[in-house]
Amino acid sequence: MSLDRSVVATVLLLSWAPPAAADEPAPLEVVVPGGPRSPLDPRDPTAATYVVHREYLRAPGATAADALSATPGVEVTRSGAASEPSTAGVRGATSAQTPVYLAGIRLNDDLTGTTDLSTVPLWMLDRIEVYRGNAPSEADRLGIGGAIFLEPVRPASSRIGAGADIGSFGEIGAWASGALAAPGASALVTVRRDAVENDYSYVDDAGTRFISSDDVKRTRTNADSNSYVGWGIGRVSLSPRSELVLLSNVFVREQGVTGLSSDPARLARLRTKRAVGGLSSKFPCSGEASGCEIELVTTGLVSDLGLSDPERKFGLGSASIDTRAQRVAQRQRVQFELGQALSVTIAAGEEAERIVIDGAEGPMLRARRDVGRMATTLLLRATDGLDILALGSLQCDRTEGPGLRGGCDASATGRAGIRLKPNPEVALSVNAGRYERVPTLGERYGLSSALRGNAFLDAETGWTADVGARWSQLGHEAPIRHAYAEAFAFSRFASELIAFRRSTYNAATPYNVGKARVSGLELAVGGEALGAIHAELSVTALDPRDTSAGRTLTNDVLPFRSRLVVAPLLDLFAQPTAGPLGLDRISWGARAVYRSSEFADPAGFIVIPEQVAVDALMELSFARRTVAARLRVANVFDAPSFDIVGYPLPGRSVHASLEAWWP
Numbered sequence: 001m002s003l004d005r006s007v008v009a010t011v012l013l014l015s016w017a018p019p020a021a022a023d024e025p026a027p028l029e030v031v032v033p034g035g036p037r038s039p040l041d042p043r044d045p046t047a048a049t050y051v052v053h054r055e056y057l058r059a060p061g062a063t064a065a066d067a068l069s070a071t072p073g074v075e076v077t078r079s080g081a082a083s084e085p086s087t088a089g090v091r092g093a094t095s096a097q098t099p100v101y102l103a104g105i106r107l108n109d110d111l112t113g114t115t116d117l118s119t120v121p122l123w124m125l126d127r128i129e130v131y132r133g134n135a136p137s138e139a140d141r142l143g144i145g146g147a148i149f150l151e152p153v154r155p156a157s158s159r160i161g162a163g164a165d166i167g168s169f170g171e172i173g174a175w176a177s178g179a180l181a182a183p184g185a186s187a188l189v190t191v192r193r194d195a196v197e198n199d200y201s202y203v204d205d206a207g208t209r210f211i212s213s214d215d216v217k218r219t220r221t222n223a224d225s226n227s228y229v230g231w232g233i234g235r236v237s238l239s240p241r242s243e244l245v246l247l248s249n250v251f252v253r254e255q256g257v258t259g260l261s262s263d264p265a266r267l268a269r270l271r272t273k274r275a276v277g278g279l280s281s282k283f284p285c286s287g288e289a290s291g292c293e294i295e296l297v298t299t300g301l302v303s304d305l306g307l308s309d310p311e312r313k314f315g316l317g318s319a320s321i322d323t324r325a326q327r328v329a330q331r332q333r334v335q336f337e338l339g340q341a342l343s344v345t346i347a348a349g350e351e352a353e354r355i356v357i358d359g360a361e362g363p364m365l366r367a368r369r370d371v372g373r374m375a376t377t378l379l380l381r382a383t384d385g386l387d388i389l390a391l392g393s394l395q396c397d398r399t400e401g402p403g404l405r406g407g408c409d410a411s412a413t414g415r416a417g418i419r420l421k422p423n424p425e426v427a428l429s430v431n432a433g434r435y436e437r438v439p440t441l442g443e444r445y446g447l448s449s450a451l452r453g454n455a456f457l458d459a460e461t462g463w464t465a466d467v468g469a470r471w472s473q474l475g476h477e478a479p480i481r482h483a484y485a486e487a488f489a490f491s492r493f494a495s496e497l498i499a500f501r502r503s504t505y506n507a508a509t510p511y512n513v514g515k516a517r518v519s520g521l522e523l524a525v526g527g528e529a530l531g532a533i534h535a536e537l538s539v540t541a542l543d544p545r546d547t548s549a550g551r552t553l554t555n556d557v558l559p560f561r562s563r564l565v566v567a568p569l570l571d572l573f574a575q576p577t578a579g580p581l582g583l584d585r586i587s588w589g590a591r592a593v594y595r596s597s598e599f600a601d602p603a604g605f606i607v608i609p610e611q612v613a614v615d616a617l618m619e620l621s622f623a624r625r626t627v628a629a630r631l632r633v634a635n636v637f638d639a640p641s642f643d644i645v646g647y648p649l650p651g652r653s654v655h656a657s658l659e660a661w662w663p
Contacts, residue, residue, distance in 0.1 A: 514548025
């Protein structure tokens with residue numbers, strides 16, 4: 001879609017709305033009184049964390065990848081439009097090393113180990129918590145890649161709502177929601193449908209990126225998508241310290257799969273089905289005054305991916321592949337508060353996962369994995385300004401499949417952290433940890449005829465360390481209402497990294513490579529001033545190196561990692577006291593994300609150029625924010641962008657949404 005230059009210049013002044021004031025909560029959102037919220041709010045007192053709040057998750061046409069692209073320490077990998085696969089890694093880690101949780105349920109499948117962020121229902125999330133060092137004790141994978149927690153909204157009042165979206169490239173969507181809230185109980189049911197053609201234009205360079213004479217502009221085909229999402233959330237408080245929560249999420253999508261831009265697949269289709277459910281209960285061990293609390297969590301995940309490839313463009317060894325997976329997990333946690341100074345948590349977990357892959361010609365893979373885990377966390381509040389945390393876990397993975405018969409792969413993970421708060425506004429943190437990652441089923445047994453398996457892979461191991469400082473002022477009066485800043489320096493050292501190398505002319509096999517080191521610096525600063533300006537800036541600098549003994553390549557920079565990411569944000573907003581038509585808020589501004597160049601091969605011969613994208617959004621809210629209209633322009637300057645495997649990314653696009661709640 002083309003835009004007049006004057007329209008582009010005007011819309012560039014638009015952006016995400018800044019956090020809502022505490023006395024004006026957004027629909028369905030539980031807001032803790034006491035002033036605006038900081039993105040530095042931690043669940044873990046010592047870890048390097050960053051929180052993307054709900055106000056930044058409502059841009060029309062945006063995905064979880066868009067929401068995370070400006071987060072310090074996070075690198076997002078895309079493969080096309082919004083409905084096509086995208087993943088996230090933290091601090092130079094791969095997406096298989098970074099677990100992603102939706103309402104406490106891990107979405108990473110055990111086949112590839114990754115989570116496709118395009119399947120995450122961003123529009124129903126209250127916040128995204130990113131843990132940039134080792135994961136917190138709530139995670140069932142305490143790996144080197146940290147963790148990402150996607151937390152859904154909980155109803156705060158009884159109401160009904162509906163909304164619609166429309167945008168470039170045939171985008172259209174609609175949703176409806178109903179919530180009931182009573183003293184001690186609440187329930188929310190929401191359904192949504194989205195469709196998009198994704199028929200955007202791109203430049204086909206015929207596989208010769210650095211030769212422009214053979215470039216041809218084409219329209220992308222077979223990239224359409226139709227999806228349906230359903231949510232159900234129920235909560236019952238039996239007493240001030242007892243709670244029962246039930247959650248369910250169903251996601252269904254049918255889409256075309258285009259393949260590489262240089263060799264598109266015109267007939268391939270992908271069907272994705274996923275159902276997630278969880279039941280958690282929390283209650284005191286004995287009486288409301290007890291210093292002991294018990295939490296029981298049962299979760300389940302069922303997924304079914306069916307790929308039809310009649311042209312055999314993807315080297316799957318079959319014209320169709322159907323991958324089915326089921327996972328059931330149980331977690332028990334007991335927390336003891338031993339006076340005011342010491343908290344001890346003991347947790348145990350069990351998990352069973354089954355993977356079945358069938359092709360058009362018959363069965364291809366049957367595998368299962370059973371996991372047992374024990375973990376302990378100690379939090380010592382040594383003084384009012386000093387917290388000391390120690391976390392450790394032991395895990396046993398038993399895998400059964402071709403070549404393996406259930407032997408226990410034992411792994412140990414742990415982290416120690418210290419937080420010093422010399423005053424309420426300043427915190428200093430130091431963390432050090434160790435991790436292990438057992439190979440996924442896909443790495444052991446292969447994903448296709450082009451990606452073979454290796455049943456003899458060893459587990460990855462590594463160490464992490466970081467040190468950082470944070471400062472924040474919340475709830476202050478004009479001219480500066482609130483402000484925050486943080487800086488973290490980190491290093492991680494990994495051994496027996498799992499990588500792929502060519503084993504035959506047309507196939508690659510995973511193997512354990514030597515050693516690697518990733519060091520970096522993360523900066524974040526922001527605040528609100530004059531009751532009308534909100535600004536943020538995040539910077540991530542990486543130094544990723546291959547430190548393997550006997551390495552024969554001159555280049556030692558690890559591929560597919562940007563060494564500098566800069567993301568500024570500027571918002572201007574106003575809250576009329578008696579606006580026309582009941583207008584009570586208007587905001588406009590812009591956010592940019594700059595990614596430096598990166599290597600696309602270990603030798604450093606192929607360089608992916610630097611990229612910068614500017615997004616913009618305007619928001620109007622009426623009738624005490626029960627009606628909201630939003631307009632977003634993505635990639636305002638229509639800058640060329642592409643992914644690491646040559647997929648063309650959309651150029652400039654326009655998206656709009658309207659939502660209303662009653663009462």
